[in-house]
Amino acid sequence: MTSDISNDQLGVYEIVLAPMSIGAKLRYHRYMDETFIVTKGVLTFQTGNKEFLAKPGTVAYAPRFSPHRFRNDTNEEVKLMLIVNPSSKREGFSIGLHETLRELPIDPQKYLKLYNKYDSFPVDTSNMIPARE
Numbered sequence: 001m002t003s004d005i006s007n008d009q010l011g012v013y014e015i016v017l018a019p020m021s022i023g024a025k026l027r028y029h030r031y032m033d034e035t036f037i038v039t040k041g042v043l044t045f046q047t048g049n050k051e052f053l054a055k056p057g058t059v060a061y062a063p064r065f066s067p068h069r070f071r072n073d074t075n076e077e078v079k080l081m082l083i084v085n086p087s088s089k090r091e092g093f094s095i096g097l098h099e100t101l102r103e104l105p106i107d108p109q110k111y112l113k114l115y116n117k118y119d120s121f122p123v124d125t126s127n128m129i130p131a132r133e
Helices: 089-101 108-117
Strands: 011-017 022-028 034-039 043-047 048-056 059-060 068-071 080-087
Touching: 034 043, 043 059, 059 068, 089 108
Parallel strands: none
Antiparallel strands: 011 080, 022 068, 034 059, 034 080, 043 048, 043 068
């Protein structure tokens, strides 16, 4: 389901995380809610100060203004469905993120500008790039 089909009200996307990869560092949204549904593997998910392992079938909800992050801490691929409401042309974020992360070194200011454009606000701008330390 894309922004165009739903008149910007809903976006449903499949996310595939490679082994030991970061989906997103701790961030929040002001105007949208996110729901994560794990379909394969084990996802490490944090909302607020609570971190947990999400197995297939687990639903994790991140309402607007709640800091959250997710990552794959395993040696297996993780798949999940991400539901964004409202979607706010979120497809543009995915395209921009792919392009920004391919440029090495990653430009933090360009990354932050993209994040903010699509209603994403890192909790810590000095630790926002989705890479393992």
